[in-house]
Amino acid sequence: MTRRLLLLLLPVGFIGLALIFYQGLSLDPSKRDSALMAREFPAFEATTLRDENQRVDQSLFKGEMTLVNVWGEWCPACKQEMPQLLGLADQGIRMVGVNYRDTREKGMQFLSEFGDPFETNIFDPDGELGFDLGVYGAPETFLVDADGVIRYHHKGYVSPEDVRDRILPEVEKWR
Amino acid sequence: MALIRSFAAILILMFTVDAMAGGIEVREFDDPVMEKRYRDLTASMRCPLCENQAIDDSDAPISADMRDRVYLLLQDGQSDIEIIDHMVRRFGDYILYNPRLENRTYLLWGLPIALVLLGTLVVVMMVRARRNASAKALSAEERARLDALINRERSS
Numbered sequence: 220m221t222r223r224l225l226l227l228l229l230p231v232g233f234i235g236l237a238l239i240f241y242q243g244l245s246l247d248p249s250k251r252d253s254a255l256m257a258r259e260f261p262a263f264e265a266t267t268l269r270d271e272n273q274r275v276d277q278s279l280f281k282g283e284m285t286l287v288n289v290w291g292e293w294c295p296a297c298k299q300e301m302p303q304l305l306g307l308a309d310q311g312i313r314m315v316g317v318n319y320r321d322t323r324e325k326g327m328q329f330l331s332e333f334g335d336p337f338e339t340n341i342f343d344p345d346g347e348l349g350f351d352l353g354v355y356g357a358p359e360t361f362l363v364d365a366d367g368v369i370r371y372h373h374k375g376y377v378s379p380e381d382v383r384d385r386i387l388p389e390v391e392k393w394r
Numbered sequence: 395m396a397l398i399r400s401f402a403a404i405l406i407l408m409f410t411v412d413a414m415a416g417g418i419e420v421r422e423f424d425d426p427v428m429e430k431r432y433r434d435l436t437a438s439m440r441c442p443l444c445e446n447q448a449i450d451d452s453d454a455p456i457s458a459d460m461r462d463r464v465y466l467l468l469q470d471g472q473s474d475i476e477i478i479d480h481m482v483r484r485f486g487d488y489i490l491y492n493p494r495l496e497n498r499t500y501l502l503w504g505l506p507i508a509l510v511l512l513g514t515l516v517v518v519m520m521v522r523a524r525r526n527a528s529a530k531a532l533s534a535e536e537r538a539r540l541d542a543l544i545n546r547e548r549s550s
Contacts, residue, residue, distance in 0.1 A: 225516050232509070248445055254486035320455075346459060353484040355442040355456040 253361070253372035254353050260287075260367050261351035268318045268326050268340035275341055279315065280367040284394050286386070287361040288337070289317040289349060292325035294357040296376040301333040303377050308336035312390060316340035319349045319357050360386070364393045418453065421465060428468055435464050435477060440489045448491070460485075 255261070260280050267273045280287075288304060290297040308314045316337035318326040321344065330340075343349055352361065362371035371389040373381065423429035436450035441457045449457040449464075460481065467477045481489055493499045532540065 221519070225519060228512070229516070232512075248488070251486065251488055254482065254484055350459055350463065351484060353442075353486065355454075355485070 249374065253369070253374075255361075255369045256372060258369055260361075260363050260369055261348070263341070263348045263351065265341050265343060265348060268316070268323060268330075268342045271323070271342075275339065277367060279339070279341075280363045282365055283313050284365050284390070285313045285315050285363045286390070287315050287317060287363055289319045289352065289354050289357050289359045289361075290329075291319045291321040291357050292329040293321065297358045298329075298333050300358055300377040301336070303379055303382050304336040305334045307382065307386065307390075313338055317343050317348060317352075319343050319354065320346045362386075362389050362393060418450070419458070419461070431474060432464060432468055435468075435474060436461055438491055439464075439478075439481060440491055442485050442489055449489075 260277050262277050264274065264276050267275055279285075286304075286307060304314060314336045316339070318340045321329075323342065326340065326342070330337075341348060346354070352359070356375075358376065360373040360377055361369050364370050370393045371386075373385065377386065421429075421432065423432065433450065437448050439449045439460065441447045441449050441452040441454050441460075443454045443456050444452050447454075447457070449460045463480070464477055467480060472480070478490070478494075482494075487493060493502060495503055
């Protein structure tokens with residue numbers, strides 16, 4: 220009797236595992252949460268894109284909810300998502316840019332050409348802040364709450380649908 | 395002759411492909427232990443961008459950044475565990491080819507062991523059951539029938 224039961228366990232176990240693995244096939248490995256979720260914005264010290272004498276650090280994110288967009292002039296998707304970011308800024312959402320692995324001239328040129336939704340831009344030419352943020356390719360967008368804690372992360376291009384279905388609901392949630 | 399020529403062609407091709415795959419910097423180490431640790435660490439971390447390439451094998455900019463960081467932290471005297479933590483804090487468990495043993499990975503690590511134990515148990519029980527069946531003594535009636543069968547074979 221126990222033998223029967225044990226033998227029954229084999230196909231049941233097999234089917235169970237097969238179902239788990241089958242479900243794994245449809246998971247997208249690029250859709251994973253940032254490791255920084257629910258953690259404080261990493262400490263940093265940098266200058267701004269516009270002014271090499273102006274120093275900024277993580278206290279930039281205390282007091283008001285902010286959308287942080289990591290961008291670079293070299294990144295095509297960053298250009299395409301600019302209209303969406305300008306729209307978000309128009310709705311009164313505070314935007315801060317991280318100019319990632321770029322030069323001052325190219326960054327400034329980008330802003331004059333595609334618009335500037337950012338209150339300020341952190342200048343990160345060596346990608347040091349980007350590394351601490353776990354950025355592995357621009358654009359990436361983080362929502363930082365008024366306490367400076369990262370609450371939402373969007374990897375890649377922000378489409379108008381993403382704004383409507385993901386970003387605005389998150390903004391409402393953490394405002 | 396043709397064989398040698400084609401062999402040479404293959405060799406040349408191999409070296410060209412190797413040269414083309416470049417873009418990964420060569421690092422000099424004074425200490426062979428340090429070099430081994432660097433190789434092991436960079437081989438054990440997955441590139442976050444390219445999904446299934448280790449950072450020691452990837453041309454992606456982020457992999458180069460991560461190799462630089464591993465190198466810096468090694469020079470800084472950090473332990474392997476500290477370096478792995480440093481990377482996981484930024485890029486998540488995803489980058490580890492071997493997930494660490496923690497609450498949410500007990501099942502992952504434990505299941506194979508549990509399955510092997512279960513399999514062994516099943517085999518042991520089956521072998522035992524079979525052995526018991528064959529070791530049962532024959533009754534007098536069965537023995538008589540067996541003798542009859544054997545004798546019939548012999549006489550014919």
